[in-house]
Amino acid sequence: MWNLFYIFVFIITSGSGAFEDNRPYKQPNDPSTRFQSPPPFNESYQFIVLTGGKVYGLPTNSNSETEYTCTPERKDVVIASGKILSIMDPSKTTAFIDSIRDSKLTILPISVQDHIVIPGLVDVHVHAIGGGGEQGPYSRTPESRLSQLINGGLTTIVGILGTDGVTRSLSSLLQKMKSLQHDGLTTWMWTGSYRIPIVTLTGSLQQDVLLIDKIIGAGELALSDHRSSWPSKDELKQLLSDVRVAGMLSGKAGVIHFHMGSAPTKIDLLWQILNETTIPIQHMYLTHMSSRGDALIEEAKKWIQVGGMCDFTADADVLNETATVETLNKFRAEKLPLKQISVSSDAYGSFPEYDSSGRLVSYSMGLPDLTLKTIQNLVLKYSWPIAEAIQFSTSNPATYLNLKGKGFLGEGYDADVLVLNETDLTPLYVIGRGQILKTPTWVKHDMFEQFSG
Numbered sequence: 001m002w003n004l005f006y007i008f009v010f011i012i013t014s015g016s017g018a019f020e021d022n023r024p025y026k027q028p029n030d031p032s033t034r035f036q037s038p039p040p041f042n043e044s045y046q047f048i049v050l051t052g053g054k055v056y057g058l059p060t061n062s063n064s065e066t067e068y069t070c071t072p073e074r075k076d077v078v079i080a081s082g083k084i085l086s087i088m089d090p091s092k093t094t095a096f097i098d099s100i101r102d103s104k105l106t107i108l109p110i111s112v113q114d115h116i117v118i119p120g121l122v123d124v125h126v127h128a129i130g131g132g133g134e135q136g137p138y139s140r141t142p143e144s145r146l147s148q149l150i151n152g153g154l155t156t157i158v159g160i161l162g163t164d165g166v167t168r169s170l171s172s173l174l175q176k177m178k179s180l181q182h183d184g185l186t187t188w189m190w191t192g193s194y195r196i197p198i199v200t201l202t203g204s205l206q207q208d209v210l211l212i213d214k215i216i217g218a219g220e221l222a223l224s225d226h227r228s229s230w231p232s233k234d235e236l237k238q239l240l241s242d243v244r245v246a247g248m249l250s251g252k253a254g255v256i257h258f259h260m261g262s263a264p265t266k267i268d269l270l271w272q273i274l275n276e277t278t279i280p281i282q283h284m285y286l287t288h289m290s291s292r293g294d295a296l297i298e299e300a301k302k303w304i305q306v307g308g309m310c311d312f313t314a315d316a317d318v319l320n321e322t323a324t325v326e327t328l329n330k331f332r333a334e335k336l337p338l339k340q341i342s343v344s345s346d347a348y349g350s351f352p353e354y355d356s357s358g359r360l361v362s363y364s365m366g367l368p369d370l371t372l373k374t375i376q377n378l379v380l381k382y383s384w385p386i387a388e389a390i391q392f393s394t395s396n397p398a399t400y401l402n403l404k405g406k407g408f409l410g411e412g413y414d415a416d417v418l419v420l421n422e423t424d425l426t427p428l429y430v431i432g433r434g435q436i437l438k439t440p441t442w443v444k445h446d447m448f449e450q451f452s453g
């Protein structure tokens, strides 16, 4: 734990500008709405302390940051300047809070007694400016809404285009990601769309990854899908080499996120490329791998066993989908390397269903709470330990994609924190980079003032 002197130095040197007013919603002055509006998470609070929760997602003490400690710890979480300043032993918290109150600094203690405290969720596949359109213009899906993203517990998202790389543009996506970043989330994006020649912002994949901070790779490039542009093996080799080198030069993961369809060619081309070249498997990130039937699930199994990374699309209740939760249960029972799997929502993407002749039979849309619902399902229905169930949307994607400061609740990490109700794992508080984005509906201003150590 940092000593108090260091904390003061930290605050003084970080300056008040660290708490710029990025709130998505301003507090109305109307007294009648005063008690329904968000609590006072304004810039006057230099510290937030979450007390009494069961904290998951602490990095292990080993040098490797890719694992959690397995058991929850009764710790208090101290947040300052958008970072986790300390994971504090509760016996020291009262004295800490008192010392701050004696100073000119301000502190907001929040009791989260017995609730579950986990890292904010990372969603690598969000159609942030909408997607779809496969049934004509009327079937375009709407743009993402900040409140829905927050209510889904998401604090980090990677935006994506999808099928339509003509009327949906990367410039629009980039602007949307900047907007969500301003509002308290942390955002990155993929360049490209389903097809090749790949659409880019600057004219080349390498320049996009190298020159635009928010772009971490390309995707979702469609393979073995009836909407794919069926790239050749040589074309894929070129793209993978380009993204790898651009990743190296920019210090990013540099991966291609492949949308997998259900054609029998599966991931054959990628296996061939692995055999014929020295391009490492970590530059090939496969998604929808649990959603296309047993043959592709078998491929996913082989892929993660040789060190590859697979993304599973969270099940959609409205479609009675269970494939992802079933696959996770199966893989866990078989002791497969679960660290090689992430789960994403495909939010605001269309969920078209086709019959065997390729005709559309139904059409719906993914929502951003699907990743959290997967965690709820695994824990509440299948008795997974929370530490295991959350990895797919926290540490696994953050580590794989080299998202610095994300995926763990450790000192020095970004203060992206999710407080879940202990009984049903619904979100009570969502904190993004130290800003309280969501509070429980029952919270009133006064409750914060009444807190005593």
Ligand SMILES: [Zn+2]
Pocket: 220, 259, 260, 288
């Ligand atoms: Zn897709």
